[in-house]
Amino acid sequence: MINISDIMQTNEMIDNQHLDIRTITMGISLRDCCDSDINKCCDKIYNKIVSCAHNLVPVAEQIELELGIPIVNKRISVTPISMIAESCESDDYVPIAHALDRAAKECGVNFIGGFSALVHKGYTKGDRNLIKSIPQALAQTERVCASVNVASTKAGINMDAVAEMGRVVKECAELTKDTDGLGCAKLVVFANAVEDNPFMAGAFHGVGEAECVVNVGVSGPGVVHHALKSIKGESFDVVAETIKKTAFRITRMGQLVAQEASKRLGVQFGIVDLSLAPTPAKGDSVARILEEMGLEHCGTHGTTAALAMLNDAVKKGGVMASSHVGGLSGAFIPVSEDEGMIEAVKVGALSIEKLEAMTCVCSVGLDMIAVPGDTDAATISAIIADESAIGVVNTKTTAVRIIPVEGKKTGDEVEYGGLLGSAPVMPVNKYSAKEFIARGGRIPAPMHSLKN
Amino acid sequence: MKAIVTVVGKDRVGIIAEICTLLAEMKVNIIDINQTVMQDDFFTMVMLTDTKKSDLSFGEISEKLNKKGEEMGLSIRIQLEDIFNSMHKI
Incomplete structure (x- = not known):
């Protein structure tokens, strides 16, 4: 059997030294959810997330129980929405943020990341629309997190995006002033963003990732x-x-x-x-x-x-x-x-x-x-x-x-x-x-x- | 499933008897026991158990042990052996 002091040491770490699993984040690809009709796109996104992640919280809780280690957060990250929403005829992506928010609530996760755009080298139409939608999206939803990658070692720094993000941050603060700018706490501006980050608010499911990962x-x-x-x-x-x-x-x-x-x-x-x-x-x-x-x-x-x-x-x-x-x-x-x-x-x-x-x-x-x-x-x-x-x-x-x-x-x-x-x-x-x-x-x- | 039961708290007569009885009632088999009383009457026991034959779910076993711990004024918990193996063995 394992040494008694090793067992006591592990439990001491959990009880008194805050040892925990900070997050289990399920990354879900939404690449099959594109649609020219934004309402259909929202439905596809909601259904895909719920079908992949409905078991996430119960499974995490069972692991927590069996191993005796707290798993503090259960979260979801999705493909950057700028890419998914780009096919929509609408240029306001706030309804998609609402769909993400509803899916997060249905699955019982406290944050969902991926209301994101990658513009380190330049904007596409979808990137532009998404960034414009960020302030309202964060003000109107509870659990959605947004991120924008404005620079990379390979591409340099997109200073147009840097300038725009300054304004977006200000707008988020203005729209959520009742909560002391809580919207800004859900918005990350990245350089060299990673595709498999499980931590919020900057998590998204990169395009090189598999269909669904943990x-x-x-x-x-x-x-x-x-x-x-x-x-x-x-x-x-x-x-x-x-x-x-x-x-x-x-x-x-x-x-x-x-x-x-x-x-x-x-x-x-x-x-x-x-x-x-x-x-x-x-x-x-x-x-x-x-x-x-x-x-x-x-x-x-x-x-x-x-x-x-x-x-x-x-x-x-x-x-x-x-x-x-x-x-x-x-x-x-x-x-x-x-x-x-x-x-x-x-x-x-x-x-x-x-x-x-x-x-x-x-x-x-x-x-x-x-x-x-x-x-x-x-x-x-x-x-x-x-x-x-x-x-x-x-x-x-x-x-x-x-x-x-x-x-x-x-x-x-x-x-x-x-x-x-x-x-x-x-x-x-x-x-x-x-x-x-x-x-x-x-x-x-x-x-x-x-x-x- | 192999699981580790840890019991800590103030020492007194009959702790092992009472806990082993409860485990037996739940058809949880005890494979190994390591027990000591440290200074100031601090009772520590670690048991390697097997829950395979039990009709109860892991959650129910855990709950019954927790409840027993509260009654006896001790901390009793059950965790899968894997967590300790992964942390302390390469």
Whole structure:
């Protein structure tokens, strides 16, 4: 039989260190749902999703029960809707968002991702219509998430799209001002978006994916934090080894759940995403891991190095534990969803500029950041452009999920509740980038994209 | 299905007897037991069981054990063996 202390250790991780499976996300291809009549298209989409995913939640709950590990979120991602809706004669895609929302409710999932467009090199008709529909779609629906890929290492940065997304973010904030801009929390602007990401709000089911797949995102900042507590003062060699071993265990759990879910649902196993995803709960924070390494507050000098090491060690530990690793795979640093990050901002240790530096070395980017309501669209576009440049040049995924909160100013706090947490409003640079953004066009792909 | 039953809590007379009786009633077979009392009367027991012959579903077994745990003031849970194998064995 397995060692008694190993069993107790696993249960201790689940009970007291927030070890959980963050999400089981079913990716569903909607490529067979096109129709020139938008109502028929909506019906096809709804029926396809419900027929594929009606068992997702019960199966996930059964696995939860049998293994004794919480599976926090069950979600669905679909083919980018811009491609599916493009055949419709209508140019307003909001009804499709409603169809997705209804399907998500019917299946009992809390988010559905894929109200998306990929425009890193240019727009098609469908992309244009979709992006125009985003603000209303997010304001009128509850569970639909949208994302737009505006840049890639191969294509460069589509600055027209960057400029437009600044305006879209502002419009989303305006339309959802009653909920402090909650619409913006469901909208991600990507560079180098991945096709198999199970995490919201940026999940979509890429065009190279199979008909239906199951992707799993693991979590466990609390477990890593706890492991580091036991090696206070040791060198970074020891720290890296400890993180690797912990990440291995966490990922094995993800692999097991992914395999079980794929077997029981009768769909292909996609990937395990090796991410450290924090929640606003105490003891489930990425910032606290960095602080455990010896930083007084996350955001001080040394934070980028600490995060780089953490991110690398998580991947090295996790990669052997799973047969297929994918998604975003790295440490997440969302501000509002991480109790340690929130505190770091409040005490003045963490700024947008530092977060931007941190995004060079970890997964994703400027995530769940609230900024003053009077921040103009050009400034938001410029923030997106900076993040995109980091992604494009470093051949990694970066993203911006930013919320200009109407009527709020620097130092105020916004409460979203649940997994979205609460966000202190952070200051942005007061000088304008208007003329820079107004230029439009495309920033060419970097030299090192020419690999062939 | 092979499953691990873990029992933790304050030690007293008859814990094993009571839990084994319940498992027997549910036709859950015990394959291996590992039990110890740590400092401060902290009772810890891990059992490897087989639920194959039971007429109850895994959920029902789990529920009965949880309920028993509440009655006895202990934490009792049952989990498939796979979770521990995957985490601790390569």
